[in-house]
Amino acid sequence: MNSIGRVTQLKADFFNRDPRRVARELLGKLLIRKTSRGVLAGRLVETEAYLGRHDLAAHSAHGITARTRVIFGPPGHAYVYFIYGMYECLNLVAEPKGQPGCVLIRALEPVAGVEIMQRRRPTAHTLRDLTSGPGRLTLAMGITRAQNGADVTRGPLTVRTARRNDPFEIETTPRIGIRHCADWPLRFVIKGNPFVSGSRATRLPRD
DNA sequence: CAATAGATCATCT
């Protein structure tokens, strides 16, 4: 808490709901990562919901395995998986323990620790390249499978409400890069935000 | 700006 506004850390109850609701309400919140080098923070501008039942695009679709165990665990924990031999992606677990469901974090707007992020992302030549993609933001924030299963309601990786948060519209689209259930409207973005992933043309159609 | 190829490996069949 501080003099400018009310800042609260999201608790387990926030995540203990339908992933669609969690994904929408995560927009505009801050992902906070404390490292030995300093504090990194990013505003969530793009999320995707992965449902527990009948969602064949979700890793949890085929039951509990060594990898998907965390998705079936308690809400408010991190599910970090390795993909394409190179990248790691961050999800936040939703739904009560025993019921699968999670939210993929697809893009952030850098808020604090930009210099540290740039050091971790030498190939990013612009500010928006830093964290505009699920693989990019984990690199920038130093999130790896070491954080898999971590409790996000406490500890060095957390989510908080923003001190100041201008009103925004939420745009809903199909999810990116999946084969199954490819037309389900489960991707949520802050409309018009330049830090959303994808090409410039896709994001900013000329006016 | 659009399209495409290549990198690279944990996970599950």
Place this chain on the structure above:
DNA sequence: GATGATCTATTGC
């Protein structure tokens, strides 16, 4: 043994 919730560099217009 195939596949994948991706990113980057490169090519061509």
